[in-house]
Amino acid sequence: MNIPVRRQSLYEDLGGEEGVRELVKIFYDIIETDPEAEALRLLHLRGHGVAHSRIEQFNFLSGFLGGPQYYVQKYGHARLREMHEHIPIGPSDRDLWLACMVKAIAQVGLDRSVADKLMRHLTRAAETCRNLD
Template identity: 60%
Template structure:
């Protein structure tokens, strides 16, 4: 079975550079998780991560995943043998509220790191598609 993110990855080969490469992705991930931990909008996401491996772990793995997802080195796939987001999250109960909170926090992080509206639009379109795929609970 093809990775859920493969078709999106090939369409985004340039996003890695537009975000700022390794340093830009690291800054985006750190800013995102700072928002998740410090803002009320992030509470549903924080709760999910605290039930799992924790936010420190998620900071590392989201960086690894986004690197490949945005067209850079496939760090997550090199480490785990795949980058299928459904497989990564199959143990997590994700509802629409958590999905929406994730997207709001990422929207805030993109603004905070200062990415332009064109890059933001491309990122959010791709993040929204993937986030919709991860909803596995209707409550």
């Protein structure tokens, strides 16, 4: 008899809501305080500011990682490209965003395999947001 095995979601791997909240908090703390992230902080000022992104990134990532779909419930979609179309994002911005996420993941102290899987997903997602060559 084949018993289906349910794979644990990344949301669960991160420790559910609490883990996702912590990662998002550390990520934006880095954006706001790390001198290397200055360009990214300034990009956020072209939109609704970092405080707004802290809230909506939690809502988005929660669903993106396999947890509750708060962003979709609120806005009716979770289309990353559309969310960023008013922000000019080139390869160096994409790479900076990912580098900040690597730092945040290191601070959270995720298991290597979870960290690698998360970065694979986020790397693909970040390329979706890039809208400049």
